[in-house]
Amino acid sequence: MRIALIGYGSVGKAFARLLESQRKRFPFRITAIQTRKYTAYDPKGLPIDPEWGPPASVPEFLDKAQPEVVIEITSLNPVDGEPAISHIRAAFARGLPVITANKGPIAHAYASLRAEAAAHHILFRFESTVMDGSPVFNLVRNNLPGVTIHGISGVLNSTTKVVLAEMAQGRSLADGVRLAQEMGIAEADPAYDIDGWDSAAKTAALANVLMDANVTPQMVERTGIGAITPEEIQAAAAAGFVITLVSRAKREADGSLTLTTRPERLPEDDLLANVDGTSNVLLLHTDLMGTQGIVSVTPGVEQTAYGLFADLVDIAQQL
Amino acid sequence: MRIALIGYGSVGKAFARLLESQRKRFPFRITAIQTRKYTAYDPKGLPIDPEWGPPASVPEFLDKAQPEVVIEITSLNPVDGEPAISHIRAAFARGLPVITANKGPIAHAYASLRAEAAAHHILFRFESTVMDGSPVFNLVRNNLPGVTIHGISGVLNSTTKVVLAEMAQGRSLADGVRLAQEMGIAEADPAYDIDGWDSAAKTAALANVLMDANVTPQMVERTGIGAITPEEIQAAAAAGFVITLVSRAKREADGSLTLTTRPERLPEDDLLANVDGTSNVLLLHTDLMGTQGIVSVTPGVEQTAYGLFADLVDIAQQL
Numbered sequence: 001m002r003i004a005l006i007g008y009g010s011v012g013k014a015f016a017r018l019l020e021s022q023r024k025r026f027p028f029r030i031t032a033i034q035t036r037k038y039t040a041y042d043p044k045g046l047p048i049d050p051e052w053g054p055p056a057s058v059p060e061f062l063d064k065a066q067p068e069v070v071i072e073i074t075s076l077n078p079v080d081g082e083p084a085i086s087h088i089r090a091a092f093a094r095g096l097p098v099i100t101a102n103k104g105p106i107a108h109a110y111a112s113l114r115a116e117a118a119a120h121h122i123l124f125r126f127e128s129t130v131m132d133g134s135p136v137f138n139l140v141r142n143n144l145p146g147v148t149i150h151g152i153s154g155v156l157n158s159t160t161k162v163v164l165a166e167m168a169q170g171r172s173l174a175d176g177v178r179l180a181q182e183m184g185i186a187e188a189d190p191a192y193d194i195d196g197w198d199s200a201a202k203t204a205a206l207a208n209v210l211m212d213a214n215v216t217p218q219m220v221e222r223t224g225i226g227a228i229t230p231e232e233i234q235a236a237a238a239a240g241f242v243i244t245l246v247s248r249a250k251r252e253a254d255g256s257l258t259l260t261t262r263p264e265r266l267p268e269d270d271l272l273a274n275v276d277g278t279s280n281v282l283l284l285h286t287d288l289m290g291t292q293g294i295v296s297v298t299p300g301v302e303q304t305a306y307g308l309f310a311d312l313v314d315i316a317q318q319l
Numbered sequence: 320m321r322i323a324l325i326g327y328g329s330v331g332k333a334f335a336r337l338l339e340s341q342r343k344r345f346p347f348r349i350t351a352i353q354t355r356k357y358t359a360y361d362p363k364g365l366p367i368d369p370e371w372g373p374p375a376s377v378p379e380f381l382d383k384a385q386p387e388v389v390i391e392i393t394s395l396n397p398v399d400g401e402p403a404i405s406h407i408r409a410a411f412a413r414g415l416p417v418i419t420a421n422k423g424p425i426a427h428a429y430a431s432l433r434a435e436a437a438a439h440h441i442l443f444r445f446e447s448t449v450m451d452g453s454p455v456f457n458l459v460r461n462n463l464p465g466v467t468i469h470g471i472s473g474v475l476n477s478t479t480k481v482v483l484a485e486m487a488q489g490r491s492l493a494d495g496v497r498l499a500q501e502m503g504i505a506e507a508d509p510a511y512d513i514d515g516w517d518s519a520a521k522t523a524a525l526a527n528v529l530m531d532a533n534v535t536p537q538m539v540e541r542t543g544i545g546a547i548t549p550e551e552i553q554a555a556a557a558a559g560f561v562i563t564l565v566s567r568a569k570r571e572a573d574g575s576l577t578l579t580t581r582p583e584r585l586p587e588d589d590l591l592a593n594v595d596g597t598s599n600v601l602l603l604h605t606d607l608m609g610t611q612g613i614v615s616v617t618p619g620v621e622q623t624a625y626g627l628f629a630d631l632v633d634i635a636q637q638l
Contacts, residue, residue: 018607022465134611135462142461143454145632146341147625271614274593283616288337289625292453293614295590297602306466306608313464 004067007074014305032065081108101128125311132299133307151285323386326393351384400427420447444630451618452626470604
């Protein structure tokens with residue numbers, strides 16, 4: 001199966017390594033890569049460090065690459081999800097299935113992308129957009145038939161967890177951000193994490209896909225952690241509470257959706273307060289299956305790459 | 320689709336209620352029920368409280384019932400998994416797919432049942448055997464392609480969690496067992512929980528299915544919680560530790576499997592120590608996907624019934 005990658009950063013390279021390691025069982029080949037500055041093509045399959053040629057627009061690239069699947073992994077534009085949304089539409093326009101690890105399109109334009117994919121009978125997968133590749137969307141689709149999700153709660157941003165843990169030790173927010181950057185987990189602009197935009201985008205993506213919402217991150221009631229002091233965290237800890245950035249989506253009795261991302265003061269034995277380090281936790285509140293929890297333990301770029309791979313296997317089985 | 324139930328206790332009734340509530344979308348009908356004392360048949364579908372007729376052996380029952388799927392939900396025999404294993408074989412002999420919520424057959428005879436089902440091209444599902452219906456086996460099969468599981472750790476028994484929490488408050492083991500019985504979660508013989516047999520059976524079932532082991536609960540190195548004192552738990556708590564009954568399976572460097580179920584003294588911020596109440600947690604340690612966590616939050620009989628339903632939808636899609 002011929003794969004075209006749009007974007008080739010750390011996730012793309014981890015994905016290329018993963019495909020190499022699984023080649024015997026899964027005959028997938030990356031035959032084209034496009035970045036902002038370069039392109040590379042080889043219908044027999046590209047090496048992890050390919051020889052780069054001149055740049056091309058995404059439509060030019062796709063027309064030359066002639067892939068069977070397109071993987072969109074450009075870096076996130078948190079404001080409106082572009083240009084990733086246009087990249088996906090360019091693939092759809094050519095009848096090509098798309099996998100993305102980019103939460104922008106799912107947080108900003110899922111309802112219309114879903115409709116476009118359905119109208120053209122094209123598969124569209126995005127497992128790695130919210131929980132670093134842990135089964136969330138595929139879990140609900142494959143394993144929870146008949147279930148209605150009426151609420152979601154989660155601690156979904158690793159950077160704020162690291163920062164708040166540092167502040168609990170008496171260090172400053174800036175110290176915490178520095179540590180998260182050293183660990184390689186903070187977004188390019190850490191304000192995107194600290195101000196709650198990353199968590200709000202994940203909340204919107206989850207609500208769009210799992211609760212049939214049609215919202216954007218801007219529609220999530222959002223408070224970041226910028227105003228929290230080390231003293232506040234330490235006073236909470238002394239009283240048996242943990243302050244953490246929690247994302248929630250809830251279907252109200254009147255059918256409306258309430259979406260929030262904000263620091264919450266949780267009892268220290270609350271599951272949401274209790275998943276340490278960079279690990280994330282997501283709880284799905286359902287009608288038939290009670291509450292179902294998913295924990296992504298110390299996720300890294302390899303997990304995100306694996307989520308792309310799982311989506312690829314899913315698409316390959318259906319083509 | 321015509322369904323025959325073997326066994327009709329609280330899970331069976333919850334399952335019957337669930338099917339009724341989902342009838343519009345999922346046209347499944349329970350057309351025959353066998354218990355130790357009675358049988359009931361109606362090809363048009365049985366009500367939740369059917370009129371009972373005389374008893375029959377399982378082969379007689381299946382021949383009369385002519386179902387399309389058999390659901391085995393008799394109560395557990397922890398020693399050898401019988402008669403459930405024979406019930407499943409009677410269904411296989413008739414070419415019928417089987418779903419079970421009974422961990423005995425998976426813990427005692429999975430390798431041979433899997434081989435028999437494969438030889439006859441029969442589907443065999445058992446999602447509700449270990450985590451009360453939470454996606455575990457179906458999650459690995461559907462959502463983790465190419466992944467090898469090299470270790471499993473979990474806190475899988477609700478009764479011992481309740482008992483140890485009571486003892487942490489200074490009450491006795493007997494007090495804790497009484498509370499678990501009042502909550503309706505203890506096994507018929509609570510020694511089965513306290514001595515670690517339930518957890519050992521779940522460990523064997525997980526290892527058999529997910530790590531291709533061919534073991535029985537008796538082959539799990541097993542220590543129960545009977546020797547633990549409230550003082551010991553309180554001393555651990557004062558030092559920042561929690562004592563809990565942990566199940567582990569680990570593939571060693573030489574390819575052998577180490578299987579244990581025993582009380583462990585875990586740091587209080589360990590994820591395994593931190594899922595409260597009757598909730599269970601399972602961590603899958605993998606090659607490609609790091610560690611993946613599944614939390615079954617306050618599971619009950621409705622969740623177990625839902626696991627049967629999810630298996631049934633899976634089978635219906637493939638028949």
